[in-house]
Amino acid sequence: MSTLCAGCGHDSITAAIVRALWEMSMKPHMLAKMSGIGCSSKTPAYFVNGSHGFNSAHGRMPTITTGAAAANRELTYIGVSGDGDSLSIGIGHMCHAIRRNVKMVYLIENNGVYGLTKGQFSASADIGSKSKRGEANRMAPIDPVLLALSIGATFAARSFSGDKEQLVPILKAAFAHRGLALVDVVSPCVTFNDHEGSTKSYQYTRRHEARVTETDYVPKASEILAELNGNGVTSVTMHDGSVLRFRTVPPGYDPKDRQRVMAYLQERQSKGEVVTGVLYVDETIPDMHEMSNTPDMPLTEVPYEKLCPGADALSKLQEEYR
Ligand SMILES: Cc1ncc(C[n+]2csc(CCOP(=O)(O)OP(=O)(O)O)c2C)c(N)n1
Ligand code: SF4
Ligand SMILES: [Mg+2]
Secondary structure (H helix, E strand, O other), X not given: OOOOOOOOHHHHHHHHHHHHHHHOOOOHHHEEEEEOOOHHHHHHHHXXXXXXXXXXXXOOHHHHHHHHHHHOOOOEEEEEEEHHHHHHHOHHHHHHHHHHOOOEEEEEEEOOEEOOOOOEEOOOOOOOOEXXXXXXXXXXXXXXXXXXXXXXXXXXXXXXXXXXXXHHHHHHHHHHOOOEEEEEEEOOOOOOOOOOOOOOOHHHHHHHEEEOEEEEEEOOOOHHHHHOOOOOEEEEEOOOOOEEEEEEOOOOOOOOOHHHHHHHHHHHHHOOOEEEEEEEEOXXXXXXXXXXXXXXXXXXXXXXXXHOOOHHHHHHHHHHOO
16 A cells, blocks of 8 residues: 555556556566655555665665666666655756666656655746745746756656556656656645646646657567558667657657757747657667676676685786876
């Protein structure tokens, strides 16, 4: 049983994660679920029992995941974070994990508030959005998708906790991505941010959601060729060979054109729309292991004698720097 408030968007996201992982036949012992601090960061306790997990310190999820992925590249990593966790205390950590293109799903359960500490505005709160007491936020919001794109993110998506039909294929595509897949999910906090005047409420998001891409995830299988007709569809081949299809609502929306995607997002946001879908993908950029040219064998499996070759080897190495 979840200990979150009944109706919290985070529980719906948990259900979408369970469904995506079930449909992918993910083996629990091959999954590592990472998190920081917040109601959102508590949610890994409620999916995939028997997997690895690390509920870390506030904002440190991306860094702990980077370390874990460096030590064991064979696991599949999902980091669950909140807008407070990722956009305030953990913002530097998040940015560098994005730049390193750590192979992980980076999920932000975005409710515009610090839910766990009773509803203070977070850095994703829109200007003019009202708190439960009626006070309006005056500081400019940080948009995780635009921020990620501006620092080289190779996969960026946005969805809504109330839209499982869209969120499940987005998560599957994110798991198949070659590097870091940022998935920002608007996830209303029913206790502190679901009132009139909030721009992260169920009602506001339902009224303003604009799906710019119809996302349909097709795993590597014989039906790929049969399903694609090329008419108004952009196909992106994922690193594992599977294909992600975008049926574009605006003609010519190209999820591979970073500049145009950013300009499009800003234009639609200025009209008060919450643009959802897989918004940007680049499968050509190497992930952290490829960039650092690390060995195929996970460090966790390298024999001790190789990891620690002894004092003589160390002295020899130090000699080289004298
Ligand atoms: C170092 C540190 N600073 C502050 C806190 C207090 N704190 C706990 S959760 C939280 C913010 C959580 O907000 P968010 O990540 O958006 O999660 P939500 O509860 O909204 O899902 C804060 C500031 C803390 N636990 N540790
Ligand atoms: S306080 Fe808000 S974010 Fe936390 S569990 Fe309750 S509804 Fe969800
Ligand atoms: Mg929050």
